[in-house]
Amino acid sequence: MPLFPRTAFTSNSSIAISVTHNPSLNNVKTSHDVVSNQALALKDGGQVWNHRLEDPDKVVILARQDRRQWKSLWGGTTPGSMNTPRTLIIGLDGATFTLIEPLIQAGYLPTLARLMSQGIHGYMRTWPNMNSEAGWTSLVTGYNSGQHGIYHLAIRTQHDYTWRLASAADRKKDPFWCLLSAAGQRVGIINVPLSYPADPVNGFMLSGMHTPDIHSPGFAHPPDLLDDLRRQGIDYIIGVLRLADLCRRAPQRALQAAQHLVDVRSRTILYLMKTRPWDVLMAVFAVTDILQHFFWPDKDVSVENDVWTPMRSIYQQIDSFLSEALEIIDENTTVLVVSDHGFGPAYFGKECLSHLFARLGLLRYRQDGPQSKSRWLKNLLPYGRKVVPYWLRSPLKQVLPRLYGRALREVEFPSVDWSHTQVFVRRCGEQIYINLDGREAEGIVPSKEYAPLRERVRDILLNLTDPTTGHHVVRAVHWREDLYHGPYAGQAADMLVEWDYDVLRDSLCYRTAETSIIVQSPKRFDRDRRVAGLHRPQGIFIAYGPHIKRGTTVANVSIYDIAPTILYLQGHSIPGDMDGKVLANIFTDERLRHYPS
Incomplete structure (x- = not known):
């Protein structure tokens, strides 16, 4: 399969090198430079770029045709060029076809309807990843929890029944964006759960759920990204403080806050899509999960019913964003829409x-005194969420880690x-x-x-x-x-x-x-x-693009398959120990003939 792990060229150079499977090439001479079995030198205006080839038998010379396009003499592409394959991944936390398909039939989601009718879609098995932390980590790495180390929102500190919140530092396998970034491709990552601290990628990144605060070191890469957004009038936010409480106590205010959050996220994504170079971009809307937890109807009613208003409104807003995003991408871009799990009515x-x-x-x-202590510790977390400012929570967790861990224990295993x-x-x-x-x-x-x-x-x-x-x-x-x-x-x-x-x-x-x-x-x-709704083991998978089959469905999609499929789309090799596989059956025969999976 094709490999494009690195490309390098100077701003005015006439030669670029990309690595691909082409064993017929050994030593290739050009009028400008020589590619030898030992090293490559690119010269232009006195500037020299050297790169030692790990496999000198796999070389392609790319000749610049004009300012906009690079043409391969033997095939292949250059990251950032008009011929470069690009992939846009949109995550909808907890999204389910149980809700999406009736909304499409009622005419509320024309963009998702287009992606599904002109692409391919199907349920995605996410079990045993029934929570967002494990689910998204498995999705972006391609590995099971035994490989990447994330099972839930909390990590057992030791076998003493206490817990601490997980972070990206606990993730033991690299997500696809780190692999692509190391290979010279440009990536953009926005609001993926459990991505704090942000990775120093070749591109840009805004971390997601469990980030202490947008001012926390490591939230944004590069660090001046927030300043750039503010200059555009975008006051970025990760989430809505106490949205769950608002859903219970003031549903209309909760919906307004959620709509504002989606608006800010949408404007952020669209601005960065237009102004920053990227080969792969992934962004997640997490608010869908929260609203479905609190507004899912307790009986089967039409999506036209008022009880569906919060979810219907948010999904429509995201659908409008998708329409704008499709206007930005070019004909070489593949679009994936995925969720980390499904949803349904809450039964306890x-x-x-x-x-x-x-x-x-x-x-x-326990039957006596410790029970009152248990209640005190159990109430500590919800009370803290109400009275402790958001910016102060992370420092308190660090200063009082044992107390916080014990409180988590009493929530999970009271008395x-x-x-x-x-x-x-x-x-x-x-x-x-x-x-x-x-x-x-x-x-x-x-x-x-x-x-x-x-x-x-x-x-x-x-x-x-x-x-x-x-x-x-x-x-x-x-x-x-x-x-x-x-x-x-x-x-x-x-x-x-x-x-x-x-x-x-x-x-x-x-x-x-x-x-x-x-x-x-x-x-x-x-x-x-x-709560009104709880997680289900079937997420969603939608694929749309120039090399994707049209107007059909796909079965047997696993959450582990998304990362290797993204790597394949970008021409990157697939690590041999990944649990997932490339979803070869979503691609056209022509694509598979040229680029076997």
Whole structure:
């Protein structure tokens, strides 16, 4: 497959070099310079550029034809030229065809309708990445969490049940933009979750979710990028402070704030697309996820209904942005629209697992004084979000890391008596841990009982039903070693539950020959505490461009496939250990004949 890892030339040079698969070329002489088996020298007006070739048998000479275009004597392209393949990736956090397709049918999203009808689209499997941090990291690296090290918004500091917020510094694999940047291509990255601190790329970058503040060192690359935006009248913001609270207490104000956020993000992207050179640009709209959490209807209603107004409005606004973006790109640009997971109505039965395990004697809660301490620590995070200024939160987390970690622990595992607990589960309800002796700080399960206990817990989970319908609510239970591999696979939960969201509601029932145990989520009755929508394991994938098949659908797309497909589009080699594959079936036959995947 073609490789274009580096190109270099001086401003007025008449020769440029690009590397590609062309084994027939060994020593190529030109009237200007000589390409030898050892090194390359480019001279122009007394300036010399030297580059040692790692593989001198793969060389193409590019002759400049005029100021606008470079023509390859044997094929190939130069980054930044009119012939350069470019890729624009737009991320919509939590976007789902469950909402997009009815909005298209109702005529609200003409641009997305065009991309889907004139390109290719399909569901993208994101499970077991059911949260944004793991999902986006897998999407941009092409690796599973056992390879890149990100499983959730928080990282276990050690096996003592405490946590800290994750950042890009915890990511153990390079995202596609680092690979392309190192190869001389120009990249632009805007608001990708878990991208702080920004990478010093060949191009520009504004980090996303979990950035302490736009004034934090490492938020922007280059550092003067914010100043450039301000000169254009763009007061950039990462997100809306306390948007979740606004969604609960003042829905109209929340929508207005979200619309402002989308407007600022759109103007930022369009301005940088027009004024900064780029070969690959990726930008993410995260506000779609937040609004869907709080405004998803609790019953199946038409998208014309007023309950859909917040999401309908935001998706229309993003659709208008996409229309403007399509006016900017050239005919050599491929457009990808992706999400990190899907969405659907919120049901809280999976959050009852801790109560079920307690009823079965696998977990115990504290009964006296520590319970009040647990409530105090658990309330620390939401109280801090209300009263602590945004700019002060990161310094406080650094000054009081142990207190912050303990507060996170009490949110995830409130009032747990670890000395009498064999199994514990994260609040999301998918990740189950064995309280293993010798691994966990207060582990009590001997290693010889690890396998039998996992089997017992799996049998319990597979027999769970909805108490009203009697239908089983769990599709499958997976061991972590079957889902993850790599040096960080040991950080995963011991078991992962794949719920059946077509059946799961707010209660769980476990029946034995002697009795039936029914547990219900308290959030079912607390509208102030509950959210309206929750994540689903099917994201979206849309591709549109000169080499993409038209008017069809694609199946079996994995979140791990996006990064290698972007690298292929840009002519970059694919690392052999990537979990994802190039989505060859989305490309035209002509493209694949010229550039096999």
